[in-house]
Each structure stands twice: as C-alpha cells, then as structure tokens.
Amino acid sequence: MKRWTRIVMNGIILSTIAIAIKSLPNIDKNPNLFHMDVKEKSSEPRTQYQIQAELDHQQHTIRASETVSLKSKSSQDLDDLVFHLYPNSYNQVETMSNMLAKPDPKLIAKEIQKNPSLTKKDFLGDIEVKDVSIRGKKVTYTQEKQVLKIQLPDPIQPNEHVEVKIDFVVKIPYGFQRLHYRDDFYSITKWYPILAMYDSKTGKWDEKPYYPDGESDFSELSDYHMELKVPKEMTVAATGTEKEDINQNEKIIQVNAPNVREFVFFASPHYEKETRKVAGITVNSYYDKRNAQSREIAVNGLNMVEKALSFFNEKFGPYAYPEFDIMETRVLGVNMEYPTIIQMGDYSNKATKLSFVHELAHQWFYGMIGNDPYQNPALDEAFAVFADQYFNEYDTKGKNGFKHYLSDKNESIVRLPGVINRPLNQYGPNEYGKYIYGKGGIALIDLYYKVGEQKFDQIMKTYFEKNKFTNATFANFFDVVSQVAGKENADYIKKAFSLPDYHPTHLQKR
Numbered sequence: 001m002k003r004w005t006r007i008v009m010n011g012i013i014l015s016t017i018a019i020a021i022k023s024l025p026n027i028d029k030n031p032n033l034f035h036m037d038v039k040e041k042s043s044e045p046r047t048q049y050q051i052q053a054e055l056d057h058q059q060h061t062i063r064a065s066e067t068v069s070l071k072s073k074s075s076q077d078l079d080d081l082v083f084h085l086y087p088n089s090y091n092q093v094e095t096m097s098n099m100l101a102k103p104d105p106k107l108i109a110k111e112i113q114k115n116p117s118l119t120k121k122d123f124l125g126d127i128e129v130k131d132v133s134i135r136g137k138k139v140t141y142t143q144e145k146q147v148l149k150i151q152l153p154d155p156i157q158p159n160e161h162v163e164v165k166i167d168f169v170v171k172i173p174y175g176f177q178r179l180h181y182r183d184d185f186y187s188i189t190k191w192y193p194i195l196a197m198y199d200s201k202t203g204k205w206d207e208k209p210y211y212p213d214g215e216s217d218f219s220e221l222s223d224y225h226m227e228l229k230v231p232k233e234m235t236v237a238a239t240g241t242e243k244e245d246i247n248q249n250e251k252i253i254q255v256n257a258p259n260v261r262e263f264v265f266f267a268s269p270h271y272e273k274e275t276r277k278v279a280g281i282t283v284n285s286y287y288d289k290r291n292a293q294s295r296e297i298a299v300n301g302l303n304m305v306e307k308a309l310s311f312f313n314e315k316f317g318p319y320a321y322p323e324f325d326i327m328e329t330r331v332l333g334v335n336m337e338y339p340t341i342i343q344m345g346d347y348s349n350k351a352t353k354l355s356f357v358h359e360l361a362h363q364w365f366y367g368m369i370g371n372d373p374y375q376n377p378a379l380d381e382a383f384a385v386f387a388d389q390y391f392n393e394y395d396t397k398g399k400n401g402f403k404h405y406l407s408d409k410n411e412s413i414v415r416l417p418g419v420i421n422r423p424l425n426q427y428g429p430n431e432y433g434k435y436i437y438g439k440g441g442i443a444l445i446d447l448y449y450k451v452g453e454q455k456f457d458q459i460m461k462t463y464f465e466k467n468k469f470t471n472a473t474f475a476n477f478f479d480v481v482s483q484v485a486g487k488e489n490a491d492y493i494k495k496a497f498s499l500p501d502y503h504p505t506h507l508q509k510r
C-alpha cells in the first residue's frame with residue numbers, strides 16, 4: 001500500500017464477488033494443476049486451497065466452500081487449526097482500515113442521497129462460517145474476534161496432512177475499503193478463511209485481528225484454485241490466471257494461482273482491458289469502459305508498468321508469474337497490492353492519486369519476498385518506496401529521482417528521532433507513514449549513495465535470489481548487505497532501521 005499523505009510522499013493512494021457449489025477438479029487426475037507456471041524453490045509442499053464460490057450480484061454476497069489441504073508444521077500433535085476471518089473487520093466502523101474512507105454518518109448520508117435504496121446496514125460486511133468438516137464429518141468450531149478455531153477430532157501428528165472443508169458466506173460491504181462493492185464494481189480481497197501462521201517455537205497460532213493501521217496479513221505461500229460463478233455480464237480478474245466459460249446466464253471462471261500469499265478477485269460488468277506482453281508476461285490494465293478518461297489512465301498505467309517491470313526484472317530479479325493485472329476499482333484513500341494484481345482507485349475521480357509503480361514494486365517486496373507486515377512493516381513498504389524512486393531516477397535520468405524526492409522531504413522527516421521499523425502497535429498517532437514510507441525509503445537511498453549503484457544492485461539481487469518465495473526478516477537483509485558490502489555497511493543499515501537517532505549521512509541533495 002502506498003499511503004496517501006502529503007507530508008510523507010509526493011502523492012500516493014491505494015487503492016470483490018459470490019458462488020455455487022459443485023464438484024472440484026480432481027487434483028489426483030491432474031497433479032500439475034497447482035504446480036505450473038511458477039519457478040520455485042523445492043521445499044515443503046504448499047498448503048492448497050480449492051475454492052468454489054458464487055457471486056450474488058443482487059444480494060452482494062459470496063456463497064463459497066473451500067477445501068484446505070495442509071501439512072502440520074508443528075513438532076507436537078496439533079489439537080486445533082486457526083483461520084483468520086478478516087471480513088469481520090468490516091462489521092463495525094472502528095475495526096475498518098484507517099487508511100481508507102470509512103462510512104462515517106456524513107459519508108453514509110451522502111451515499112444514501114445518491115442511492116436511496118441503500119441502508120446503513122449495507123455499509124457493513126462480515127463472514128459467517130456455516131459448516132466445517134474433515135473427511136466428510138462435521139467438526140466443532142468457534143468464530144469470534146476475526147478468528148475461526150477448529151477443534152480437531154483427532155490430533156494431527158507432526159508432518160501429517162489434513163484436509164478441512166469450510167462452507168461460508170461473505171456479506172460484501174458497500175463502500176470504499178479493500179473489500180467492497182459500489183457502482184457495480186466488486187473488490188473481493190481478504191475475503192475467505194485464510195490459515196493463520198503457526199509459530200513452531202511457541203506452539204501458538206497467530207490470532208491477531210486485522211490491525212486498522214497498515215497491513216497485518218501474514219501468510220505462507222500457498223496454491224489456489226477457484227471455480228467462480230458470476231452473472232454472465234461480469235468480467236473477472238483474479239490473482240493468478242483466469243479462464244472463462246459461458247453457460248446460459250452465468251459465467252464460470254476457473255482461476256489457477258500457484259505459489260502466492262493470498263488470493264483476491266475483482267469483478268464488474270463495466271470492465272474493459274488493455275493488454276500488453278512485457279518480457280513474456282501478460283500485463284492487463286482493466287478500466288471502466290463507460291468513461292473515456294479511464295481508458296487513458298489505464299493505458300498510462302500500462303506504459304509505466306511496462307517500463308518499471310523491465311527495470312525491476314533487471315535490478316532485483318525476474319517477476320516469476322505469467323500475468324500481472326492493474327485494476328481500476330472503487331477503493332478510496334490508497335491503492336493496494338496483492339499477488340499478481342493491484343487495486344487502484346476510481347480513474348474518473350480527479351482527486352484519485354495513483355501509484356502504479358509503487359504497487360508493482362510490492363510484487364518483489366511482499367509478493368515474491370514475503371514478510372510479516374505487522375512486525376516488520378518497513379521490510380516491504382520502505383523497499384517499495386525506494387524501488388519507486390529508483391525507477392524514477394532511471395526513467396527521468398536523475399531529474400525526478402532520488403534528489404528530487406529528497407528535496408521534497410522536509411527536514412523533519414529526515415531527522416525523525418525514533419526507530420523506523422517497529423511492530424504496528426508501537427507507532428504514535430500519524431507516525432506510521434512518516435517513519436515507514438518517509439524515513440524508511442530515505443534510509444535505503446542513503447545506503448544506495450553510501451555503497452554505490454553497482455554494490456547496491458548486487459545487494460538487492462542477492463537478497464531477492466536468497467529470499468524469494470520465503471518470508472524474510474530484516475536479519476536476512478542485513479546478512480546479505482554484510483556478505484556483499486561488508487560488515488560496516490551492514491551495521492550502518494541495521495542501525496538505520498532498528499535504532500533511534502539515525503541520521504543519514506550520505507544523502508546527495510540538490
């Protein structure tokens with residue numbers, strides 16, 4: 001996400017669907033179903049999600065069933081499984097994201113005036129788990145505080161596989177947040193029960209609800225396959241690659257998304273797309289076909305992504321997926337990144353700030369190299385800010401690059417006294433953006449100037465090569481800096497991100 005704060009950056013914003021249940025594709029008959037397309041490191045088998053879903057365009061709900069096949073990573077017997085129920089963060093205004101427009105009474109009144117069939121309840125959303133079963137037998141579960149806890153009838157032993165089937169219904173909120181519908185546009189993100197992270201050291205599941213500031217979804221790379229039913233007029237784009245079949249009045253979309261951290265989709269009857277091949281990757285830019293300006297902005301985004309994707313391929317390492325999608329949506333406040341797809345705002349709204357390159361950069365920092373964005377929020381955001389400015393440096397031959405970026409930063413950001421990287425709950429009011437995006441990005445520019453471009457590129461390539469398709473920590477990054485550029489540089493950048501009173505000393509300003 002790129003935060004929409006004038007103080008911190010020079011203009012940034014961030015930026016859903018339902019289902020009927022039929023038989024799933026038989027993976028035994030097609031063992032390659034989940035293992036195609038993406039170059040990967042051989043490691044533990046990944047958790048597999050098979051989702052069948054139907055979008056109800058009248059009720060604005062998704063009825064779905066997911067079968068999750070996983071292997072226990074615990075060294076002890078496991079008595080329960082925990083899944084996050086993030087859509088329940090939309091069941092009250094207080095737990096919705098502070099980075100995006102919230103349905104306060106004024107906004108609700110304005111929207112109801114435009115659309116009198118709306119009621120206050122429509123602005124809230126949630127997820128209700130209807131049934132959980134293992135090997136065809138119902139099991140007991142609880143759902144509270146954004147967490148689904150499943151009691152296992154028989155404990156799972158270390159390395160044992162289990163397959164759990166969860167039936168659920170998502171009520172999509174009308175609105176502006178990551179998960180929403182509005183103006184016939186659906187953004188379906190953070191929408192299904194996703195397996196929590198298990199800490200094998202403490203033997204505990206991560207039961208944290210979604211934090212209202214920043215992003216706090218932390219998950220393992222998994223393989224997804226979804227069969228989605230939508231009204232036939234809908235155009236759908238999702239994480240991974242899509243294939244569609246039209247059957248009388250409905251459309252069935254098959255989506256295949258191996259080796260990704262989460263799974264989202266977007267749908268609207270108003271989508272049109274522009275497509276281009278970039279370095280062998282299909283890049284699609286979806287926009288509202290009713291609006292001439294939308295197409296222009298979509299093409300402009302495609303042009304930027306075309307250049308930046310090639311640049312990041314060269315500077316960090318190759319984008320590993322066959323497709324990348326840029327979506328115009330009705331999110332309001334910031335733009336958001338998801339694996340292989342980004343959520344932009346309303347192109348017809350002049351106030352919309354668009355951060356195509358920043359969200360693309362997240363494919364490397366968050367997507368391919370993962371991190372815990374609650375504990376280490378700077379590990380993806382500061383790197384995406386840096387990458388965006390690095391691209392500007394290259395694209396404008398230095399005119400609108402690092403020096404321009406630094407000249408826009410007021411000294412109070414450069415000289416902020418606190419620690420840049422902290423767990424999300426340790427930032428004071430209005431601190432998060434200034435530190436993570438502002439000073440975090442500056443710290444990496446500082447390192448760039450300190451070690452020089454060649455060494456810096458070598459650091460980033462080595463960091464990517466060693467950590468792609470894993471969840472990295474800052475320690476992994478510091479190790480690479482030490483290996484490539486020596487201990488003194490590693491200590492310098494470690495202090496920059498982890499200790500107070502870091503003052504950048506190598507910045508080259510105009």
Ligand SMILES: [Zn+2]
Nearest residue numbers: 001002381384
């Ligand atoms: Zn971001």
